[in-house]
Amino acid sequence: MQLIEVDVLVAGGGPAGSTISTLLSRKGYRVTVLEKDEHPRFHIGESLLPCNMPILEELGVMDQLRDMGVVKLGADFAMATDESWRTYYFCKSYNKTPPNAYEVRRSEFDEMLFRNATKNGVDTRERVKMTKVEWDASGHTTAEAVDRDGNKLVFKARYFVDATGRDTFVSKKLDIKKKNPNHASAAIFGHFKGVVRRPGADQGNISIYWFDHGWMWMIPLKDDVMSVGAVCWPDYLKTRTGSTEDFLWDTLKLAPKAFERMKDAELISEVRATGNYSYTSEKMTGKGWIMVGDAFAFIDPVFSSGVYLAMNSSRMAAGIVEKILRDRSQEARLHAEYESRIRRGIGTFSWFIYRFTSPAMRWLFMNPRNVFRLEEAVVSMLAGDVFDSKEVHQRFAVLRFIYAIRAAAELPEFVRNVLLRRRNAKTIFKGVTTAEGQPDTLGFKNR
């Protein structure tokens, strides 16, 4: 057994873990990151947001990102049966956030961030799985892990960061993980070649299609590869009888205008699925520890917010951990500030997410008006600007009002959608929220 003493121990070497470890190492702390897999490894979540660009700049990886990514100028939304689509361009955001983001293969992106952490002095360890963590009364951590050869490692740390993503290590350990009672959906996806892209400069934009059972994404990646996936109500996914691959093709056919773009497409990857993924944790912090990224919560991928929320929470947490390590008496106050900011950002996205498949929200997205700069505020949300801007939040309040009027005008449809959402949340509720790699209640292997 080996004993290793560090200032900060981070479990999980995804975007959240790599970001916080890099920033703390740069401040002179001894930081170790444990990653149970080996990079490059597959991960879903390929579309980035403009508000993430300054963080990537700060980490010093923008040149590599430009080489590996496809430029994303905006997001387009369409009905499954309509010829036309509506594009929201990031350059039209309320607060002039960066005008573009990138679409990336997560295997490359996550490896880049992880290796960058190593370059910045972090002790990065792959194929080392964290197995146990405990805190003493003063908040100091003792943790155990197992390396690739089955050796047990023991770590003593002044502070612990949970960045284990959907594995939610601490949340499970403390039994504080909660399935989201307001939302449930699951996804099925694969990589294809030969899918028609949007024309000209728009060829890197993400496309989102509404269809009867949820919504679909198309994310253009390098080398003519398109990531295509469907996020569906669990009730629909339960109707699957054949193979996951056949089920994906059959599902895509249910959105004729999306499928038209796929008439010459060839599936070039395994078809993967993930279910039961909407959850949150009762707490985000405790004496001597903090959660970042998906380790705390994940709602839904529709606005491509996951990686940004993960890296942004890590950036905020880095500042907080640094202050706590200098003066532990400030910990409770700093934790409370962190929790309230993160919940605010997630809450803003959630309001749009929960209503995304409702007719009223479809109408709002397909008929944008820039009266009182409302359209710019929607673009700001799509760019990730959900934390600090008072003006943007004022416009969201107006959007809520317009949404309510529209929903009231279409009351039967609105009620039908609410009931559908509740029924599906219950369907998932009966199941167990599983970690990556384990089969979920829908019979899919969770990825």
Ligand SMILES: Cc1cc2nc3c(=O)[nH]c(=O)nc-3n(C[C@H](O)[C@H](O)[C@H](O)COP(=O)(O)OP(=O)(O)OC[C@H]3O[C@@H](n4cnc5c(N)ncnc54)[C@H](O)[C@@H]3O)c2cc1C
């Ligand atoms: C269907 C779907 C589509 C999505 N699409 C998008 C999108 O387009 N854009 C977007 O921004 N986000 C998207 N997301 C969300 C995005 O994937 C996540 O929000 C993001 O990866 C969170 O980063 P993270 O670092 O918190 O967690 P992760 O990226 O999951 O990293 C966690 C790491 O911790 C490691 N780990 C876990 N347990 C242990 C342990 N015990 N010991 C050591 N290591 C451990 C894991 O191996 C993993 O590498 C999508 C999610 C889903 C489900």
